[in-house]
Amino acid sequence: MVAELKQRSTTATRDAQAAPKEEFADANIPDDYVSRVLATEKPLPPVQLKNILNEIQWVSFLALTITPILATYGLFTTSWNKYTAIWTFVYYFMTGLGITAGYHRLWAHRAYNASLPLQYYLACMGSGAVQGSIHWWSRGHRAHHRYTDTDLDPYGAHFGLFWSHLGWMLVKPRRKPGVADISDLRKNQVIKFQHKFYIPMLLFFGFGFPTLVAGLGWNDWRGGFFFAGMLRLVFVHHSTFCVNSLAHYLGEATFDNKMTPRDHFFTALVTVGEGYHNFHHQFPMDYRNAVHWYQFDPTKWFITAMYKIGLASHLKSFPDNEVKKGRLAMQLQKAHEFGQQLEWPKSSSHLPVISWDDFVEESKTRPLIVVHGFIHDVSSFLDEHPGGRHLLTGKIGKDATTAFLGGVYDHSNAAHNLLSMMRVGVLDGGYQLAKDELAKVERENRATGVSANRPAGSPPSPVTSDDEDFNGPATPTDETPMATVNAVAAASEQLKAQQSADGTKSINLKAATYVTPGEAYSIVKRGELKANARVDGTKFGRFL
Numbered sequence: 001m002v003a004e005l006k007q008r009s010t011t012a013t014r015d016a017q018a019a020p021k022e023e024f025a026d027a028n029i030p031d032d033y034v035s036r037v038l039a040t041e042k043p044l045p046p047v048q049l050k051n052i053l054n055e056i057q058w059v060s061f062l063a064l065t066i067t068p069i070l071a072t073y074g075l076f077t078t079s080w081n082k083y084t085a086i087w088t089f090v091y092y093f094m095t096g097l098g099i100t101a102g103y104h105r106l107w108a109h110r111a112y113n114a115s116l117p118l119q120y121y122l123a124c125m126g127s128g129a130v131q132g133s134i135h136w137w138s139r140g141h142r143a144h145h146r147y148t149d150t151d152l153d154p155y156g157a158h159f160g161l162f163w164s165h166l167g168w169m170l171v172k173p174r175r176k177p178g179v180a181d182i183s184d185l186r187k188n189q190v191i192k193f194q195h196k197f198y199i200p201m202l203l204f205f206g207f208g209f210p211t212l213v214a215g216l217g218w219n220d221w222r223g224g225f226f227f228a229g230m231l232r233l234v235f236v237h238h239s240t241f242c243v244n245s246l247a248h249y250l251g252e253a254t255f256d257n258k259m260t261p262r263d264h265f266f267t268a269l270v271t272v273g274e275g276y277h278n279f280h281h282q283f284p285m286d287y288r289n290a291v292h293w294y295q296f297d298p299t300k301w302f303i304t305a306m307y308k309i310g311l312a313s314h315l316k317s318f319p320d321n322e323v324k325k326g327r328l329a330m331q332l333q334k335a336h337e338f339g340q341q342l343e344w345p346k347s348s349s350h351l352p353v354i355s356w357d358d359f360v361e362e363s364k365t366r367p368l369i370v371v372h373g374f375i376h377d378v379s380s381f382l383d384e385h386p387g388g389r390h391l392l393t394g395k396i397g398k399d400a401t402t403a404f405l406g407g408v409y410d411h412s413n414a415a416h417n418l419l420s421m422m423r424v425g426v427l428d429g430g431y432q433l434a435k436d437e438l439a440k441v442e443r444e445n446r447a448t449g450v451s452a453n454r455p456a457g458s459p460p461s462p463v464t465s466d467d468e469d470f471n472g473p474a475t476p477t478d479e480t481p482m483a484t485v486n487a488v489a490a491a492s493e494q495l496k497a498q499q500s501a502d503g504t505k506s507i508n509l510k511a512a513t514y515v516t517p518g519e520a521y522s523i524v525k526r527g528e529l530k531a532n533a534r535v536d537g538t539k540f541g542r543f544l
């Protein structure tokens with residue numbers, strides 16, 4: 001089975017990677033390509049001291065070590081000429097842009113179209129940056145984007161800062177980069193030309209041309225070679241390498257933190273504007289790396305200038321609306337993480353459900369106030385209340401929702417938040433129910449020997465907090481005081497009207513939806529809160 005899988009994998013990978021040149025390299029790619037290749041194709045053993053000489057990639061190793069040595073030698077043996085200094089700086093940008101505007105955004109990502117003269121110019125300048133041919137560079141870069149942070153990424157940041165900056169070029173690749181299609185580049189005449197003549201182009205634009213300009217221009221041949229040639233090349237090299245290393249470590253994940261790319265001004269500064277790398281990995285076909293005018297992206301400015309003079313066209317940019325969505329997603333994630341560090345009120349399902357009667361009884365022993373259907377213990381706040389202690393004590397054992405929500409004072413968000421932290425229970429039904437009124441009447445009448453919902457002489461019904469037991473208003477008797485009967489009947493009528501309106505056994509609309517900052521709780525059916533209490537294992541009708 002394993003052998004078969006291995007066979008299939010090898011065949012699929014070979015198919016994918018060695019497809020005919022004019023076809024898409026990934027035309028036959030299996031759906032599980034990444035995991036299959038990683039599982040079945042073993043990487044080369046790790047580089048160790050004992051095998052290092054065999055593992056070194058000598059061409060790039062020498063190129064990357066000899067240039068800084070020669071540049072340092074030049075620095076100590078050559079005097080600076082003002083014009084050479086300016087030329088070195090200018091040629092740094094020219095060759096840097098050859099990579100960023102040419103190799104990277106034009107060819108690797110097809111972020112815009114360039115006229116033939118601009119393409120040849122960028123190919124020449126890119127050759128002067130000595131980083132391999134467009135063909136080789138773009139293939140590796142497409143694999144980097146496609147397999148970011150996996151072992152199929154040729155310069156995966158997950159292998160460490162040194163590996164992604166330099167290490168991957170100094171030793172033989174530990175495994176073949178993942179398949180990436182470059183069939184479009186194979187057809188490009190400029191790329192074909194540069195690939196064919198890459199070595200002479202590299203030597204000329206890397207060292208000959210900068211030396212010639214300084215030598216013929218102001219007779220500084222030596223400075224031209226060491227500074228505009230060697231020293232400039234060291235800077236261009238490490239500028240590009242920083243995109244693979246620093247841009248995956250330093251800064252913000254502005255649009256997505258699933259992978260390592262980050263946005264940072266400093267990286268942008270040292271990479272000719274490639275430092276907004278989180279943006280770039282999200283929107284790779286965008287000709288910009290930086291969307292804001294104040295962000296440093298000379299490559300974008302160069303492409304825009306080329307567009308203005310008619311040498312570039314079809315500049316691609318990702319829809320602004322979608323860019324904003326990416327930013328918002330991360331902002332929301334951060335806000336959520338911040339919120340998780342805060343203390344939040346107990347939710348209704350973690351509080352006991354208390355009947356109105358029990359609430360009133362308990363209020364005699366401690367300062368309890370009902371607001372929004374929650375019972376709050378305000379003892380810690382009595383003396384702190386900006387509106388005065390008397391306003392709170394006046395509402396103990398009562399429902400203060402109306403007063404709290406603007407009847408007396410329309411409290412701030414802060415007050416709502418503070419209040420929610422004082423919750424100790426949920427009032428059954430959310431507000432004082434008609435049956436509570438009824439129970440009160442019962443209690444009062446019990447003293448006088450009459451009942452509001454039973455014929456005189458029959459035993460009083462127990463006051464129950466089970467909603468299902470509530471069957472409407474009492475039948476008035478001759479003994480019931482008329483005012484009480486009317487109040488109960490009115491409350492009952494209201495309840496009935498509402499029940500028939502929405503077809504449910506619901507509660508007063510006013511109390512139906514409680515919106516507390518950070519939480520919205522909606523009671524859809526009477527008795528639901530009780531279920532919450534049961535789930536939580538708390539006892540119904542008892543304070544914790």
Ligand code: HEM
Binds near residue numbers: 413
């Ligand atoms: C436990 C419940 C309560 C809490 C946590 C609370 C909290 C606060 C807070 C924080 C303020 C400052 C202004 C603001 O943030 O909005 C305030 C002001 C006030 N509250 Fe309350 N309050 C409660 C209950 C009540 C009740 C039941 C009443 C009225 C019967 C009331 C009446 C007032 C008044 C009139 C002010 C304005 C004071 C002023 O600026 O002169 N509060 N309350």
